[in-house]
Amino acid sequence: xxxxxxxxxxxxxxxxxxxxxxxxxxxxxxxxxxxxxxxxxxxxxxxxxxxxxxxxxxxxxxxxxxxxxxxxxxxxxxxxxxxxxxxxxxxxxxxxxxxxxxxxxxxxxxxxxxxxxxxxxxxxxxxxxxxxxxxxxxxxxxxxxxxxxxxxxxxxxxxxxxxxxxxxxxxxxxxxxxxxxxxxxxxxxxxxxxxxxxxxxxxxxxxxxxxxxxxxxxxxxxxxxxxxxxxxxxxxxxxxxxxxxxxxxxx
Ligand code: ADP
Ligand code: MG
Numbered sequence: 329x330x331x332x333x334x335x336x337x338x339x340x341x342x343x344x345x346x347x348x349x350x351x352x353x354x355x356x357x358x359x360x361x362x363x364x365x366x367x368x369x370x371x372x373x374x375x376x377x378x379x380x381x382x383x384x385x386x387x388x389x390x391x392x393x394x395x396x397x398x399x400x401x402x403x404x405x406x407x408x409x410x411x412x413x414x415x416x417x418x419x420x421x422x423x424x425x426x427x428x429x430x431x432x433x434x435x436x437x438x439x440x441x442x443x444x445x446x447x448x449x450x451x452x453x454x455x456x457x458x459x460x461x462x463x464x465x466x467x468x469x470x471x472x473x474x475x476x477x478x479x480x481x482x483x484x485x486x487x488x489x490x491x492x493x494x495x496x497x498x499x500x501x502x503x504x505x506x507x508x509x510x511x512x513x514x515x516x517x518x519x520x521x522x523x524x525x526x527x528x529x530x531x532x533x534x535x536x537x538x539x540x541x542x543x544x545x546x547x548x549x550x551x552x553x554x555x556x557x558x559x560x561x562x563x564x565x566x567x568x569x570x571x572x573x574x575x576x577x578x579x
Pocket of ligand 1: 339344362363364365366367368369370371
């Protein structure tokens with residue numbers, strides 16, 4: 329479904345992604361882990377062309393999208409729902425408007441249809457009473473849920489999460505996951521996450537460091553290999569246990 333070939337990305341002199349090669353099959357659940365600054369977000373942003381690769385090619389359903397024009401990019405982004413690390417909500421728009429803006433603007437839904445769907449999704453993510461609030465009145469976890477509702481408006485076959493569940497406590501995280509289960513099962517999912525539950529359930533874990541893929545495989549495979557994954561897992565295990573004991577989180 330998604331083929332990444334020799335993808336490199338530099339910002340000025342700094343090479344942030346170095347010759348990344350990866351194939352993601354339809355329906356696959358991929359989890360990316362690695363230290364902060366290792367290039368995880370940049371990789372995801374290259375996939376939907378929010379960042380232009382410096383070299384290499386990205387194929388989406390067999391089509392080389394690397395040189396896509398504006399129109400093709402919009403089409404691609406309709407097929408790829410993304411929840412950003414910092415949610416990217418418009419501060420001057422209400423929650424409902426944040427959610428309905430794109431589908432109405434792109435002519436995919438009428439304003440009425442979009443409103444109705446937005447209300448339904450806000451209900452599902454547990455924020456039915458926040459439709460007319462502005463983002464500044466919401467907590468980090470609530471903003472995150474708005475960003476998830478916004479993503480679900482598209483009914484995209486590929487769902488991309490950039491550390492998107494990190495601002496919510498474990499209990500809310502579990503609730504959202506339960507709520508998203510239907511969509512997640514059907515979709516191709518690419519997610520940056522260090523949560524043990526995500527890692528254990530992944531079809532493929534990609535371990536990144538310094539712009540390179542260090543290891544790739546399932547949890548069972550990686551846990552028995554020499555490499556950074558074992559340490560990441562152990563550190564995360566302890567942190568997840570603390571979270572479960574303590575409740576709220578701030579990553
Ligand atoms: P991660 O998501 O793994 O924490 P990022 O992909 O956000 O890593 O960042 C990787 C590196 O690229 C970091 O050193 C970061 O400072 C740099 N970087 C990311 N975006 C930009 C940008 N727009 N301009 C310059 N440097 C950037
Ligand atoms: Mg990041």
